[in-house]
Each structure stands twice: as structure tokens, then as C-alpha cells.
Amino acid sequence: MEKHTFEMTLLFDFYGDLLTGKQQEYFDLYYNGDLSLSEIAEADGITRQGVRSVLKRGEDTLTDIEEKTGLVRRFGEQGRVVSDIEMLAEAIVTKTAETETRVLAAQIVQNLQSLKD
């Protein structure tokens, strides 16, 4: 079982609540807690293959949701645009000699922070 940690933790962050309770539990242990299949199996009293199967179904569900909605991709693109705008606004704050302009540009930087939460 290849471990796609970056992609899966991102998808899990967005869509994790759409998984079953057991899938969420194993996802958290495997991807966030970095436990092995065997360690999860032992802790939960099931086979390693059983753990693998639960995780695989969860991964398939998350991948399917993203393929159909593309929302994580859209949020990622938004993040890049926000970074670009932030650089532009900070350039204005740094370079302008006008007090009012500096205040407006600083408000843009501040507003952008709320998009990053």
C-alpha cells in the first residue's frame, strides 16, 4: 500500500467528515499519527488486511469526491492568488509616500489574513 500522505491529509482535512467513523479513526492513526498498518491492526484487534481495506475504501471515497467536485484544487488555486495579491499589497505599503494609500494597502494585507485561516 503506497502512502500518499500529502495528498491524503489534504483531502482528509476537507472531506474527512464524509467518511465513516472507522475510516476516520484509521486515517487519523495512519496519516496523522503515522502508525503502521500492523500497529493499528494490533491496537484494534483486527487483521492487517482489514485495516488496509478500511483505509483503501476511505482513500477511494476521498479521491472520488475530489475528482467530482474539484474543491481542494480550487482552494489551492485561491491560495496562490492570495499570495500574489499579498506581495502586491505589501509592495505598495513599502513603496508609497502617501499615508492614505499605505493605510488602504495595509487593510488589504489584513483582509487577506482571514482567507488563510
Next chain:
Amino acid sequence: MEKHTFEMTLLFDFYGDLLTGKQQEYFDLYYNGDLSLSEIAEADGITRQGVRSVLKRGEDTLTDIEEKTGLVRRFGEQGRVVSDIEMLAEAIVTKTAETETRVLAAQIVQNLQSLKD
């Protein structure tokens, strides 16, 4: 059956591809095409109650996904922040006497457009 058109078309726009083919078909006719339950029933050769039941399951699924992920709410909040930033950047474009500042602020306005698509 109360018709929550605004909310449902918004949720359908985000999560519609997660519904079954039949749910998508009836949703499109009922919410986008504004056909009545009876008109859809007649066109598809099933009962009015059958149409209602398909739509209700679809509505429940969309509502459940949004309650669990909150992604439509997050996109809505983002839209409000984008509008605020746009007003600030346009104020800079209008008011500044500095050419470089005006170019930077105009680039911010342009970048914001790509978040609206």
C-alpha cells in the same frame, strides 16, 4: 414540498456531481428548469410522489455534505473578503498620484477577478 431554490442551487453547484444520475436529472429540471413535480413525473413516466422522493433524498444528501464540510459557507465568506479587498484596491487606483502604486493596485484588482470565476 417547500422549495429552497437559492440554497439548493448553490449546494447543487458545488456538490451536484456527488448525487446519483437520476437525482441530478430531477434537480436540474426542478430547480434550474423550474418544472413542477407533476411535469417531471409526466415526462419521466413515474408518479409525482416518486419524483418528490428522489428530490428529497438529493436535498438531504447535499445538506448533509454541507453540514459536514462547510465548504459552501467558506466560499461565501471568501467572496465577502474578496469584495472588501476589491473596494480597497479600487480606492487606491482612484486616489493615488503615484504611477507605480496605481499599477500595483490595478494588478490586485485583476488578480481578484480570477477568484470570482
